[in-house]
Amino acid sequence: MADEKITRLAHEIYDHVGGPENVAKLIHCMTRVRMTIIDIEKVDMEGLKNIDGVLGVVNDDTLQVVIGPGTVNKVAQEMVDEVGVKLGEPFPDDLGGNNHLTDKELVEAKAAKVKAEQKAKQKQTPIKRILKSISNIFIPLIPAFVGAGLIGGVAAVLSNMVVAGDIGKNWNDFIMIMKVIQNGVFSYLAIYVGINSANEFGATPGLGGVIGAVTLLTGVTPQAPLHNIFNGQALAAGQGGIIGVIFAVWILSLVEKKLHQWIPDSIDIIVTPTIALFIVGIFTIFLVMPVAGVISTSLVGGIEWVLNVGGAFSGFVLGALFLPMVMFGLHQILTPIHIEMINKTGMTPLLPILAMAGAGQVGAAIALWIRCHRNHKLTNMIKGALPVGILGIGEPLIYGVTLPLGKPFITACIGGGIGGAVVGGLGHIGAIAIGPSGVALIPLINNGHWLGYVSGLLAAYAGGFLATYFFGIPKDAVASDTEVETQSTPEAPVAETVSEPVTFTQDTVTAPVKGQQIPVNEVSDPIMAKETMGKSVAVKPAVDSPVYAPVSGKVMFVADTSHAIGYTSDAGEEVLVHMGIDTVNLKGKYFSLNVKPGDTVKRGQIVGKVDWTEIAKAGYDTVTLAIITNSQEFSVDKNSDVNELDESTIIMNTAPANS
Structure with missing residues (x-):
């Protein structure tokens, strides 16, 4: 529950700017809530300035309400949470009341609020910060993975058709063009990851790209190789993969920051990048590549062994536990693993199994829709969230429907486990690129195995539906809207805390x-x-x-x-x-x-x-x-x-x- 002062400020600011329906979007800086106002005539400037806790108001390109550091971020977050959007996102067109929101907007608003509450409950540990950084490195690349993966998938289908004689060899040039486009992402992925890693860790992006390129060993030939200092074998281009690149660029960021402190400003632009690249380049080639190569190979081999030996059981465990991993932010470590598996084997068998978790949510939502048809507010949110859930965007269903209700989230996870068991039991089902899930992942399933993936989806839908229909329906969710409102109870007041006095010295x-x-x-x-x-x-x-x-x-x-x-x-x-x-x-x-x-x-x-x-x-x-x-x-x-x-x-x- 938000602090009483924070809630009061948020509500009073809305009251004096014409309500949230008069705000197009909202952000904050270190001292000010900045709102893009739709109709400035509806703003009560004097009333806004006289709010207890408001230090001043500036009407410029945006309406800026000065609150001060330490408080402004909490007030701004409370204001966007009330509407159900993120900071900087456009407000829904009509906020005169929830009755005017579409089903999709209603469930997205609730999902955003529940997700924010869940994140607020989680402690930010060093591990979670590392995982968040990994996520930030790869999120900008996902559109490229999807686009290049689909193009590569079409090229593979056409190539097989040429071999089978279904189409003529005159298609070969077109197929080659598609493969060149696909390779534009995956052949030079180390460079893109190096640039994004540098941005994330605070190093110079260009230098991060160079360190990524170092792992490609450009110019090194089999006749004159560089040798692994641990076993004497020749180093292979790309050895250590993107895991090694991320680690190497993190080291680069530390070295570069230290050099910036030590090198005089007059020669910093020349000396710092030269020394940083030389030191970290040697470190990457002779230490990072050998060690990360062993880790990467062992990781990929270990996952393949678990899936081959565990089969349906491994699939069930992975499919059932994936959404709890998402809630705690632990899923972000899987992205580099997916990419390593694609680089080494041409596909990731993990992604189709994990995609079953979202399918279980779809099945659970359908069961709720049927059993809770008298609860129009709930069923309207389900109608808004189902289409995108089927396409693989699960957040509206998770945070807007199943998680707030409790039991349906658990039964949906069971449905995901059932779908994962089917995919894991069939085996050899993989995705050639990462990005989407649900039905949208079908075009990216490796050649000839999409029917197995669809079978898993249908099993997850059915499993989530049956588990929820018989075991996952909360009693209060079955009640009608009127009954739900009469059962609600006010929240207990929050006790005020008194801070200790501070002793100052000159x-x-x-x-x-x-x-x-x-x-x-x-x-x-x-x-x-x-x-x-x-x-x-x-x-x-x-x-x-x-x-x-x-x-x-x-x-x-x-x-x-x-x-x-x-x-x-x-x-x-x-x-x-x-x-x-x-x-x-x-x-x-x-x-x-x-x-x-x-x-x-x-x-x-x-x-x-x-x-x-x-x-x-x-x-x-x-x-x-x-x-x-x-x-x-x-x-x-x-x-x-x-x-x-x-x-x-x-x-x-x-x-x-x-x-």
């Missing part, structure tokens, strides 16, 4: 960038110019200036778009460094930070770099502000006598307000 804040100090009241953003969020100092950064920590203490937050960092100093000051005006719109472009929440920093430490020149060329004001957001707790003495600032220049002296 401290100083230094400049976050080198450059020219300017009067705060000349800042182009009116909220920042009025120091609404706290005592502030504004600096026009020098083009070669890195970003420095202005205090000694801990990093409390880093904006997703890297344009702002929040610190809590050892003396208790909460300092927000905001780099540029409206630079949230750049979505992280031109920013490269090397700190994360929880890191300890020292005053004057370099915490990242910004390409100020490119930001200015993009039309954004580069002025950077240091803001003490809890300055009401201090006596703050700003140093306005110094114009030229560097990382050691004191810009504010603070002492406890009661001293």
Whole structure:
């Protein structure tokens, strides 16, 4: 349940902007909820400014409600959760009431809310962060896998038809063209993965691509091979696969960040990439490729052994447990495994089995539809979610229908296990590319085995249906809409928590960038110019200036778009460094930070770099502000006598307000 203050702010903001039906979409930066308003005449500006907790309002390209760091993200999330969309996604066209939403919009809204609640319950462990990074690396490549896989599948069918004499050999050139397109993805996959891995780990994308290309051993011939330092055998191009590439680029990111700290700015662009590529390239060839090669081969061989020996039993276990894995984010590790199996064997037998999990959800939903026909709200959501569920998009069914009801989720998993047992028992059923599931996966099933996959789908539909129909129907779901409403009970109030008082000592804040100090009241953003969020100092950064920590203490937050960092100093000051005006719109472009929440920093430490020149060329004001957001707790003495600032220049002296 959201904090009472957060819920109040979200509701009051909606009340004064004309309701969620007057909002086209909503995002937030480090201090502001930013809404695209449909009809500005419906906005009560004065009422909005007078809301307790709102620090100011700016009406620009978007309506910006200033709340402050630490609270704004919670308020924005509460506002989009109430509507049932994600941050930045368009709001449904008609939000005058749920009665006006289509069945599809209704179930998607509920699914988004339930999914957000499930994620909020999960602890972010290091393993989950690693799995999330793996997912971020491969998600941009999925359209390429699907497109190239389908083209390769058609080419294989045509090739077989040529061999069988069903079509003439004049098709050979066309078939070759299709194979060239397919190979454009899979032959150079290591390069694409290297680039995406660099983006994810904060390295230079081009360097990540080069490290990926290193594993292809371009120019190495059988007559003059490079040798494995462990067994003396010749290294093979691609040895270690994409698992090795991801690890190597992660090492590259560590090396490159350290070099950026050590190498002087004047020669950084020449020396850093040269040294980084040389060190990590040698490391990749002689250590990563041999070790990752053993891991990759063992992993693929182990999975094939489990499926061959376990057959139907292995299929049942995998099909039944896949959705719980999805809920906990553990499924993301499977993506590189799928791709390794495709690279080594031409298909992944795992994907057709795991796709049965979604089919079990379809069967369970049909059973709910029949048994709960008096519950029109539920059946309308099922009608909205079923078509996409059949096509392999299972989130609306999972988070909008079965998971909130409890028992149907379990019986749906049993249905997925039954379908997995059929596919695993038949054997030799694989997908030649990854991406879709459900019915949409049929064109990607390896040649001649699609009937076995369809048999598995039908078995999963039937299994999920029967298990749910007889054992998975909650009593309250059978009730009509009116009966459900009368049975509902209000939530218990949440007890308030009182934070411990903080003891402050005298401290100083230094400049976050080198450059020219300017009067705060000349800042182009009116909220920042009025120091609404706290005592502030504004600096026009020098083009070669890195970003420095202005205090000694801990990093409390880093904006997703890297344009702002929040610190809590050892003396208790909460300092927000905001780099540029409206630079949230750049979505992280031109920013490269090397700190994360929880890191300890020292005053004057370099915490990242910004390409100020490119930001200015993009039309954004580069002025950077240091803001003490809890300055009401201090006596703050700003140093306005110094114009030229560097990382050691004191810009504010603070002492406890009661001293």
